[in-house]
Amino acid sequence: MKNSKRNLWKTAGLTVLISMVLSLTSCKTTDLGLDNIDLDQLTNTFEKFIDLGDKTEEQEQAFGNEVAQVLLTDSRLLNNDQVQRYVNSVGQWLVQNSERPNLNWHFIVLDDKSFNAFAAPGGYIFITAGTLLRLNNEAELAGVLAHEMAHVLKRHYLEALQKQTQLDLASDIGILAYQIKSTRRDNYDSDTIENMELAEEISSAMDDLYTNGLARGDEEQADNMAVIICARAGYDPYSYIAVIQKIASEKPDSAGWQTFMKRHPSANDRLTALQPLMDSVFSSPGNYLTLSSRYQKSIR
Amino acid sequence: MKNLLIIVAVNLLFSTFSASAQQASTIIDAHLKTSPSIRSESIEFLKTDTSVIILERQGGWYRVETFPQLQGWLKMLWLRYSVTGTSDNGFSLLTEGGGVTVATGIRGLSEEELEKGQGDPYAVNTLERFTVSPEQAKAFAKAGGLKKKHLPYADTE
Numbered sequence: 182m183k184n185s186k187r188n189l190w191k192t193a194g195l196t197v198l199i200s201m202v203l204s205l206t207s208c209k210t211t212d213l214g215l216d217n218i219d220l221d222q223l224t225n226t227f228e229k230f231i232d233l234g235d236k237t238e239e240q241e242q243a244f245g246n247e248v249a250q251v252l253l254t255d256s257r258l259l260n261n262d263q264v265q266r267y268v269n270s271v272g273q274w275l276v277q278n279s280e281r282p283n284l285n286w287h288f289i290v291l292d293d294k295s296f297n298a299f300a301a302p303g304g305y306i307f308i309t310a311g312t313l314l315r316l317n318n319e320a321e322l323a324g325v326l327a328h329e330m331a332h333v334l335k336r337h338y339l340e341a342l343q344k345q346t347q348l349d350l351a352s353d354i355g356i357l358a359y360q361i362k363s364t365r366r367d368n369y370d371s372d373t374i375e376n377m378e379l380a381e382e383i384s385s386a387m388d389d390l391y392t393n394g395l396a397r398g399d400e401e402q403a404d405n406m407a408v409i410i411c412a413r414a415g416y417d418p419y420s421y422i423a424v425i426q427k428i429a430s431e432k433p434d435s436a437g438w439q440t441f442m443k444r445h446p447s448a449n450d451r452l453t454a455l456q457p458l459m460d461s462v463f464s465s466p467g468n469y470l471t472l473s474s475r476y477q478k479s480i481r
Numbered sequence: 482m483k484n485l486l487i488i489v490a491v492n493l494l495f496s497t498f499s500a501s502a503q504q505a506s507t508i509i510d511a512h513l514k515t516s517p518s519i520r521s522e523s524i525e526f527l528k529t530d531t532s533v534i535i536l537e538r539q540g541g542w543y544r545v546e547t548f549p550q551l552q553g554w555l556k557m558l559w560l561r562y563s564v565t566g567t568s569d570n571g572f573s574l575l576t577e578g579g580g581v582t583v584a585t586g587i588r589g590l591s592e593e594e595l596e597k598g599q600g601d602p603y604a605v606n607t608l609e610r611f612t613v614s615p616e617q618a619k620a621f622a623k624a625g626g627l628k629k630k631h632l633p634y635a636d637t638e
Contacts, residue, residue, distance in 0.1 A: 246605060249605045250603075250605045251602065253604045254600050254602045255600055257600045257601070257604075258600070258604050258607075265611040266613065269611045269612055269613045270613045270618055270621040271621075273614075273615065273617070273618035274618040274622045274627065276618070277615055277618055277619065277622075277629075278629060282615070285612075287608045287611070287612065319625070405634065406634060409632055409633075413629065413631070414627060414629070415622065415626075415629065415630060419538070419540055422557050422558065426557070426560075429561060429562050429564075430503065430562035430563060430564055449561055452558060452561070455558070456558050460558075464541075466539075466540040466541075467630075468628070470626060472625050472626075472627075475625055
């Protein structure tokens with residue numbers, strides 16, 4: 182099982198590498214005017230990758246699709262079309278209030294009783310059925326989805342991957358590009374030793390990322406954005422505070438949780454970090470909704 | 482006797498509610514307010530770490546009860562929930578238990594979950610049937626009475 186997952190990560194890892202290589206090489210032949218860029222001058226090629234916009238959005242989605250495949254190997258889809266559609270409706274309404282409405286977003290409910298939600302690049306948002314059952318209203322659901330959306334909007338997973346693999350795309354990708362170019366003429370040969378090493382590196386970085394989560398700064402940024410996105414969509418922003426308070430009250434009773442919390446801000450620290458925003462922007466009650474009864478009808 | 486039964490029944494009802502009532506404690510010295518507003522009068526001064534039971538929420542405020550039977554309002558962010566864990570009751574959506582009780586919450590997977598491998602990677606190709614169009618999402622929002630608001634991200638980022 183472990184091996185097959187490793188292989189999937191490997192495929193996903195290689196796909197992103199290939200995508201990034203393709204994005205770099207394709208720039209050289211398109212009208213983006215990047216022909217004369219000296220790759221060695223790029224201190225952070227990944228920023229370039231991010232700035233390329235539409236061209237790489239497709240590749241981000243293709244990569245996200247690979248990651249989603251891996252994640253769906255580990256958890257089952259909830260077999261309830263009504264609930265899946267409902268969560269997609271809430272999600273798509275939030276998307277309409279975000280900066281990337283044109284991504285092909287997917288909101289996926291997993292048949293799992295844990296309290297969890299996560300995202301993959303390109304607009305894949307996962308939420309467990311256990312989370313849905315712990316929430317009280319639609320605004321709380323919107324909060325969880327908006328938090329995960331923020332990670333996609335800001336490309337946190339892609340950036341973290343780059344940091345963790347220490348991939349200096351300017352040099353490493355250059356070498357790999359040559360290898361892939363030559364191997365692509367024949368059939369792609371994944372046994373090339375250098376590729377395998379890089380793939381291994383990316384594979385373990387992904388394991389690490391989805392086990393240990395993102396960095397503290399990313400989480401706090403996603404928290405702040407989640408509150409704003411919810412409010413833009415008309416949802417009560419304080420429902421998000423209620424969700425984080427719920428997380429704070431969960432019993433830390435598993436080894437996985439302990440590992441996770443070692444590196445991450447506690448829910449209580451996240452609440453403290455949210456206070457300035459709530460006090461400045463949401464000090465007076467606005468015309469916001471929680472939609473508790475629609476939620477109960479749709480979920481139960 | 483009949484009245485006594487009714488009282489018992491009513492008590493049972495309330496105790497069901499109180500079983501799910503959330504306990505919390507104050508993280509700062511705070512005034513218990515008569516209404517959910519910072520300008521409202523103080524009922525009592527509560528020291529840090531005062532235990533309360535949350536009764537309801539209104540905007541950014543909780544109506545709470547504190548010993549002995551004192552009720553009033555506190556700001557949500559003045560409180561932290563006590564760790565209670567969650568019961569497994571009511572998991573009717575699920576087809577099976579799963580046996581994972583991690584509470585990573587809003588990011589991260591447990592190692593156990595990454596090891597599970599009981600899903601279907603090709604399910605990713607079946608997701609389109611759940612997708613909702615922007616027009617459908619707008620109709621969905623309208624049906625719920627949700628109204629778009631123009632709000633920039635805060636500087637706190």
